[in-house]
Amino acid sequence: xxxxxxxxxxxxxxxxxxxxxxxxxxxxxxxxxxxxxxxxxxxxxxxxxxxxxxxxxxxxxxxxxxxxxxxxxxxxxxxxxxxxxxxxxxxxxxxxxxxxxxxxxxxxxxxxxxxxxxxxxxxxxxxxxxxxxxxxxxxxxxxxxxxxxxxxxxxxxxxxxxxxxxxxxxxxxxxxxxxxxxxxxxxxxxxxxxxxxxxxxxxxxxxxxxxxxxxxxxxxxxxxxxxxxxxxxxxxxxxxxxxxxx
Amino acid sequence: xxxxxxxxxxxxxxxxxxxxxxxxxxxxxxxxxxxxxxxxxxxxxxxxxxxxxxxxxxxxxxxxxxxxxxxxxxxxxxxxxxxxxxxxxxxxxxxxxxxxxxxxxxxxxxxxxxxxxxxxxxxxxxxxxxxxxxxxxxxxxxxxxxxxxxxxxxxxxxxxxxxxxxxxxxxxxxxxxxxxxxxxxxxxxxxxxxxxxxxxxxxxxxxxxxxxxxxxxxxxxxxxxxxxxxxxxxxxxxxxxxxxxxx
Numbered sequence: 001x002x003x004x005x006x007x008x009x010x011x012x013x014x015x016x017x018x019x020x021x022x023x024x025x026x027x028x029x030x031x032x033x034x035x036x037x038x039x040x041x042x043x044x045x046x047x048x049x050x051x052x053x054x055x056x057x058x059x060x061x062x063x064x065x066x067x068x069x070x071x072x073x074x075x076x077x078x079x080x081x082x083x084x085x086x087x088x089x090x091x092x093x094x095x096x097x098x099x100x101x102x103x104x105x106x107x108x109x110x111x112x113x114x115x116x117x118x119x120x121x122x123x124x125x126x127x128x129x130x131x132x133x134x135x136x137x138x139x140x141x142x143x144x145x146x147x148x149x150x151x152x153x154x155x156x157x158x159x160x161x162x163x164x165x166x167x168x169x170x171x172x173x174x175x176x177x178x179x180x181x182x183x184x185x186x187x188x189x190x191x192x193x194x195x196x197x198x199x200x201x202x203x204x205x206x207x208x209x210x211x212x213x214x215x216x217x218x219x220x221x222x223x224x225x226x227x228x229x230x231x232x233x234x235x236x237x238x239x240x241x242x243x244x245x246x
Numbered sequence: 247x248x249x250x251x252x253x254x255x256x257x258x259x260x261x262x263x264x265x266x267x268x269x270x271x272x273x274x275x276x277x278x279x280x281x282x283x284x285x286x287x288x289x290x291x292x293x294x295x296x297x298x299x300x301x302x303x304x305x306x307x308x309x310x311x312x313x314x315x316x317x318x319x320x321x322x323x324x325x326x327x328x329x330x331x332x333x334x335x336x337x338x339x340x341x342x343x344x345x346x347x348x349x350x351x352x353x354x355x356x357x358x359x360x361x362x363x364x365x366x367x368x369x370x371x372x373x374x375x376x377x378x379x380x381x382x383x384x385x386x387x388x389x390x391x392x393x394x395x396x397x398x399x400x401x402x403x404x405x406x407x408x409x410x411x412x413x414x415x416x417x418x419x420x421x422x423x424x425x426x427x428x429x430x431x432x433x434x435x436x437x438x439x440x441x442x443x444x445x446x447x448x449x450x451x452x453x454x455x456x457x458x459x460x461x462x463x464x465x466x467x468x469x470x471x472x473x474x475x476x477x478x479x480x481x482x483x484x485x486x487x488x489x490x491x492x493x
Contacts, residue, residue: 141330143300147319148347148395158343162334239334239375 029209037209038216044198045217051194052187053221055111056179059118063175066119067126074127075134075160076152092124096182100189114186114194121182122175129171133164166240169233176229180222195221248276251431252297252322252399257306258456259292265456266292269306272450272459274399277429281442281449285492289457290435294403297433298324310399323395327404329388331376337387338363338372344395359394365427366390367420382413386420393430403435415473418444426470443484444475451491461491 011031017023018030029037038045070088074081096117103113137160145159187196195218202210234241252274259267266289274280284290295301297308299319308316315321323344331340338356345355363369366386376384385405392400406414406421422445425432436442442449449463465484467475475481 138328138330140326140328141332144324144330145343145347147298147300147324148344149320150347154347158346159332162332165334237334239377242375242378 026206026208029212033209034212034216037207038213041210041213045195045213048193048195048198049217049221051111052180052183052196052218053225055114055186055194056118056183056221056225058111059115059183060122060175060179062115062119063122063179064126064172067123067130067171067175070123070127071130071134072156074131081131088124088127091120096121096185097189100186103186104190109190109192114183114191117186118179118182121178125171125174125178126168127171129167129169130164133167134160136167137163165237169229169237172229172233173226176225177222180218180225184218248278250274251276251311252433253307253309254293254297255307255309257293257296257303257308259289259296259301259303260456267296267303268456268458270452270457270459272433274431274433276431278447279425279432279434279445281434281436281446282452283436283439283442283449283488284452284457286437288452288454290437290452291403293452293457294324294401294433294435298322298401321396322399322401323392324401324403325388325392325405327408329376329381329384331384331387331391333376336373336375337368337379340376341387341391341394344391359390362390362394366393366424380413381409382417385409385417389421389424393428397428398431400430400432401435402432404437405434406441407436407438414441419472421445422469422471439485439488440476443481443488444471444473449488451488453492463487 014028015031018025018028018033025033070084074084099120100113100117103117107113107116141159142155145155150158183194184196184199187194188200191197195214199211199214202214250273254270254272257267257270258265270293272280272282282290282293292301296303296306299308299315299317299321302317306316307314310321313321331337332343335343338359341362342352342355342359345358346352350358360372363372366389368383368386368390371379371383371387376387379387389400389402389405392402406417409417418441425445434442434445443465446465449465451460451463452458453460463484467480
């Protein structure tokens with residue numbers, strides 16, 4: 001509730017600044033102008049959102065799968081863990097925008113390079129979250145299951161993986177917000193459709209109201225994706241939200 | 247005279263220069279509850295881990311029903327102070343875990359587990375998660391899991407020591423009651439003298455550095471027992487005897 005009040009106050013101040021002519025219209029459109037632009041361009045925005053969302057979700061799916069495989073392998077083989085952890089960290093120091101042109105040269109202007117970039121940006125929080133989760137399992141619990149005759153596969157299925165789920169979802173929430181941003185940024189560097197493309201077009205036309213409209217749409221799409229992750233999180237971990245009996 | 251089910255023969259353990267256990271011999275007969283009593287650091291848990299097959303002894307053997315199980319985990323079930331219930335599984339599924347690990351299908355394992363819930367005073371808790379139960383209830387569930395793992399021998403390492411005094415005395419009554427019904431042969435590790443006298447048929451006193459069995463005390467008291475035994479003169483005699491050995 002306080003958050004909603006704060007947003008309303010912020011919008012009111014913004015509207016006042018514009019209406020009073022403190023900042024010229026063409027530089028800072030008023031909230032009303034932005035809303036008009038959004039309604040006027042609704043069809044176009046929806047179309048481009050869909051493209052960006054598909055790129056983000058496909059990339060995220062691949063990123064999750066890759067993160068999962070990497071985390072399981074690195075947990076099973078300590079040598080892999082020690083050999084690859086630094087490499088994993090290094091991949092994250094390379095900004096998307098720096099390798100995007102390379103991806104365009106290799107894979108063209110269609111969806112592929114965008115999906116790859118999203119996957120590259122999202123596998124890391126997933127892999128690290130899962131790895132931490134796998135390693136956080138109590139040694140006594142592992143021993144107990146071993147004493148019941150559990151091998152590596154059963155240990156994963158019955159204890160390591162479910163124990164890592166909360167870590168996995170923290171990673172997934174970060175990855176979900178990365179995915180939209182990365183998809184938009186990768187579109188800036190070349191392509192035919194998507195919110196990033198639309199953004200570069202309206203920027204060239206100095207259509208500030210439309211630019212603001214896209215920014216809002218991007219943030220709404222990100223929020224929706226994070227919300228979806230939260231719903232899945234709640235569904236898959238009912239035991240995280242319980243009342244105690246005592 | 248019932249038959250011997252578990253035997254520990256001449257077990258010695260040392261970590262580097264530290265000699266922890268020296269030629270420990272104990273035995274457990276069918277249906278018996280035997281306690282291993284000792285102060286902290288006397289090597290109780292070390293011996294426990296050797297019997298469970300989790301720790302390698304320098305010397306000696308562990309024999310279960312005539313079979314040499316030295317260094318073989320998975321032969322006897324054990325329970326620790328920590329209940330080790332998995333927070334993401336319901337009580338029913340936690341308890342059924344050993345059956346699932348043995349290859350039983352999920353439905354059958356649940357049914358087998360469910361058939362014991364009333365006996366263990368856990369009825370109505372099947373679909374709850376561990377975080378929804380009190381400490382005492384969780385230990386009951388852990389004991390049921392231990393029981394389903396192996397009906398032969400259970401090793402309990404200070405299973406009730408994390409509970410508060412009141413809950414502990416409640417769970418002692420409950421435990422004596424359940425033991426009457428299921429007759430599980432149990433080796434009970436504890437540092438609590440009252441608990442040992444109340445629950446056991448026999449008590450081994452482990453002390454010294456390295457730890458040796460100082461004495462074996464037979465608690466020749468009729469069962470069923472309950473907490474009122476703690477207030478009798480006979481109880482105090484046993485306690486005096488044990489304290490004089492430990493000092």
